Structures are given as structure tokens and as C-alpha cells.
Amino acid sequence: MQSIEANGATIPAIGLGTWELRGRTCARLVEQALKLGYRHIDTAQVYENEREVGEGLHASRLRRDDVFVTTKVWTTHFAPNDLARSTKDSLTRLRLSEVDLLLLHWPNPHVPLAETLGALAHVKKLGMTRHIGVSNFTVALLDEAVALCPEPLVCDQVEYHPYLDQTRVKEACARHGLALVAYSPVAKGRIKNDPTLARIGQAHRKSAAQVCLRWLVQQNVCAIPRTSRIERLSENIDIFDFTLSDEEMLEISAMGNPKGRLTDFGFAPKWD
């Protein structure tokens, strides 16, 4: 599996996203994904599935160092003491002594960013996480976070797929040496019947989803597709045996639109 290097972290390019996966389904998918060769699992406190992710990790019997595990601190836990306590709770649910990557899930303008980042760096120093990063940060917030954080950040995890132009965030990540991790990388399934991706896929004997994931990885972006179907797990990692041409890459990039966002909330920042 190809990896992306970022400020000292080595992140497997494809991971299993677990947003909206719950209970037994989640534990089984995590276990099965790891059996199929996934080495990167992404969860979050707010997904309410850390316990099941932990079960799946445990059931896989892989060595801890062989799997890259990310979790995210929810915005109501950004005050320094809350951040440390809630990270400890996440580790208990995951049955781990440390995660590989701990992210601030969304910006929270009600808590000073310097304080939250100080707390995030502190939990890293305490050994609760190997690396730290942010999620859903705009370019301005990312610049601010990089300037304020006492420890290097390694990623910004944002929504990214062919229908959403993220050029500005991608450039900001590159400028700071951060990885961009794409959530909803197949646009919540909407790319499945896309005629352009299907046509490009035919030339490579790949599905539209595989072309889409390949397009991301070829830009040095990590992708964490979520699926609740076991048969899709293999399809989503079978993208390392073909290469998209420069023309194909450009054609897919041209489909992007700043208004193609699928995940938005009242508490979201003013997007780039």
C-alpha cells in the first residue's frame, strides 16, 4: 500500500472511513478491511463507534504498529482539560494506549485556537498520540493553526472528491508540508454512475470509484472511503496497479466546483 509522508508521519494512502458505521456492522467491516490489507482506520468521538473500531482492530490480531489509527476530538471538548480527558476516554474505547493521529474535528471559534492547539500538543507529548492534525480547517484557519501550534501538524482532513474543487486547501497543505486527507472521496456514492469516470475506467478496466480514488492518490492525497458493503472494501484498495494519464487527471479535475460540497453544518467555517 502506498503511503503519504507528512511532517514525520507516514500515512497509508487509503484508509477505511467509519463515519455513520455503527455496532456489529462497524466492528465486522474494520476486521474484514484489515484482513483484506487495509492499514489505516479513521474514526471520531462523534461517530460513536470507537468501541466497535477497537473490537475490529483487536479481532484482526494485527500488531499494533502495523495499523494507522486516527480519531478526532469533538468541538465540545476543546478546552484544555476536556481535550486530554476525552482523548483518554477515546483510547479506553479503542483499547489502545495511543493513536497514530489525533485531529481537531471542526474549528470551534468559541475556544481560543492557541489553547486547544496547546492541549493537542500536550497530549502528544504525553504519548497519547503519535501525530496531531486538524479537520475541516479553511486556508486561513490552517495558516493560523500552523503558526500557533507548538508541535508540527501533519494533516487537514476535509471533504474532497471530483465534484468539489479544493485547490486552495490542497496548496495550503503542500505549503506547510501537511497531507490532505479526503473524506467522502467518492462523493457519498454519487460518482458511481458518472459518465466521465466510467469512460476513463473502461480504458483501465476499473470502476468509476476506483478511478476517483486513483485520481486522489495520484495527487498525493490520502482517501478514507466509507462503505457498509464488504464487497466494496476490496474494490476501494485495488487502485495501485494502474496510472491515470495527465489528460485524464486534468479532465477529472475540471469537473470540480466550489459549490460541490455535500457536508455542511451551521457551525462550519466560512469555506474557501
Ligand code: 1BO
Ligand atoms: C460530522 C462528521 C463530519 C465528517 O467527519
